[in-house]
Amino acid sequence: MRKEMLLWASALLLFSGCSKSNLAEKSVNPLTKKMTGSTTLLSGTGDVVGKITVGYQGWFGCAGDNSPYNSWTHQNLECWPDVRQYTTTYAGDKFNQAGVQQAAFNGNLGNGQPAKMFSSYDQSTVNVHFLWMQQNGIDCAALQRFGGALNTDARDKGFRDGMATRVQNAAQTYGRKFYIMYDISGWTNFQTEMKTDWTSFMSAHTTSSAYAKQNGKPVVCIWGIGFANRPGNVTSWSDVINWFKSQGCYVIVGAPGNFSTDTANQAAYNLADMLMPWRVGATTNFQTMDANDLTYCNAHNIDYQTDIYPGTAFYNSNASRPKNEIPRVHGDFMWSQFAGAKNANVSSVYISMFDEMNEATSILNCAEDASSIPAGNYFLTLDADGTHVSSDFYLRLVNDGGKMIKGQIAYTASHPTPHVLTPPASLTPHVLSSSSIQINWSQVADAPVYNIKRATVSGGPYTTVAAGVTGGTYTNTGLTANTTYYYVISAGYINGGESTNSGQVSGKTNP
Incomplete structure (x- = not known):
């Protein structure tokens, strides 16, 4: 099995050119026994220690986005995004699904709405x-940078x-942190080129208040x-680690899942300020x-920093692989990793990926079911195992997982x-005058704001008259006298997911 996984990892790497899908050598037990171990942090809580970090690719380009490509890039998608919360989206003529099994396409989603995509290069997307991230307790983003x-x-x-x-701008706006994550592959000579890239370009971002410090x-x-x-090899890897440390950096090393037993390369691993094993592909024994790993690092x-992911598939780019x-x-698979990390007294988490x-492996809002993917095309939807979840479910799951890791929930x-x-219940209308009606409702625990929608015909269609309302009451004014108004309310987030x-x-x- 290990050999098969590594062979698959190599094949995926050759296909994508800049993918991190090398599957972990080892791998969710019932997690019934809490392991002992020190909860003392070797470093104090900072921007990465004791925090929840996500990997951020930021590589999706679209025709018409005015990026240096200004064309469809990295569109070999396995999941389709839910773009209802974006202010700017792009339609394909046709979507260039380079290298995937299905032909380029355009048209509508299963629900009849136009199929559209976001561009990572658009500042509004990153915002x-x-x-x-801010709404769901994600502290930091690791911006991927590939040499190839x-x-x-x-x-x-x-x-x-x-x-x-763009990441720096968004991190500053929303009070998040970010740092540069170099993938060592693809450089002609990573020992020199990575250093030049840092001193000539990326180190300038460290002056930002949003750049992560530890x-x-x-x-x-x-x-x-x-x-x-x-x-x-150990020599060249050690050279790069030591060089970044000489530049005054706190260096995280992304290593294989077996680093604690990989004696051949431990001379390089042991130079790291922080070690993070790659776990994508692992399925069991997380705790x-x-x-x-924690015992090794403490010693x-x-x-x-552990690595947690929601699941993975690569069928659209490699039809020899299963669809799921x-x-x-x-959510059970991802939560088992959070539970294992908590039981092992892990305090720092990296999520693969945002x-x-x-x-x-994305946790951002993606298509829930066949109604929200391009009609006639295959994409892995969030209901693939038969249970419907909202498009923002994995963001909310990471929020809860992070709270558990930090001891904020049991x-x-x-x-x-x-x-x-959960939608609000116990709606009660109170007619106040000829021009105003007050709506009261019972608040729900899993969403901080409410959207009030109104129609003049029973059953709608409804128009949103107020969004992002806090509390359990809203007064709708400016109404027409002697007129019946119909109201529904959804719970959700500002510019985020919402309930039915x-x-x-x-x-x-x-009158």
Whole structure:
């Protein structure tokens, strides 16, 4: 099985050119026994220690987005995004699904709405993503930076450099942190080129108030050290780690899942300020692996950050793989990793990934069912295992998982996150005058705001008259006398997911 996984990982890497889908060598037990171990942080809580970090690809380009490519890039999607909350979206003529099994396409979603995509290069897109991070307790984003494309195509360098600026802007706006995560693959000579890229371009971002610092040092991650299908060896990897440390950086090393037993490469691993194992592809024994990794890191005075992912699949780009390779099981699979980490006393978490729709590890809002993917095309939907969940479910799950890791909610072996947001109940209309009606309702615990919708015909269609309302009451003014109005309310987030509508109530204004 290990050999098969590694062979698949190599194949995926060759196909994508800049993918991190090398599957972990090891791998969700029932998690019934809490392991012992120190909860003391080797480093104090900072921007990455004791925090929830997400990997952020930021590589989706669209025709017409005015990016250096200004065309469809990284559109070999396994999941389709839910774009209802974006202010700017793009339609394909046709969507260029380069390298996937299905032909390029355009047209409508299953529900008849136009099929549209977001561009990562659009600042409004990054703003939405970082707003979702803020709303869901995600502290930090690791912006991916791949050497292969930077070396061979000036358009890609322009795109990637532009993404660093956009991420910095959004992180500053929404009070999040970010840092640069270098993937060691694809560089012609990573020992020199990665250093030049840092000193000439990326280090300038460390002056931002949003750039992540740990122990007073700017954070940099070097991912891929110790992997057989990445370039380098212990000597060259050690050189790069030591160089970044000499620049005053706090260095995270992204390593294979077996780093604690990989004696051949431990001389490089042991130079890290923080170690993070890659777990995408692992399916069992998370608690044991975390406990072993944490013990190793504590013994070597290294901070530890575990890796948690929702599930994965790569069928659209490789039809020899199953359509739902490692199922999400409506959140149970991901929660088992949070529970294992909590039981092993892990305090720092990396989520793989925020927006990686190419390999179905994304936690951002994606299509719930066939009604919200392009008609006549295959994409992995969130109801693939037969349970309907809202498009923002995995963001809310990560929010709850992060709270459990941080001790803000009690440990639970089963996730507490509702699959769909609960609509408000007990709506009560109060006619106040000939021009105003007050609506009261019972608040729900799983959403902070409410959207009030109104119609003049029973059953709608409804128009949203107020969004982002807090509390349990709203007064609708400016109404027409002697007129019946019908109201429903949904619960949700500002510019985020929302519940289904509540039951309808009505009131007739005074003459």
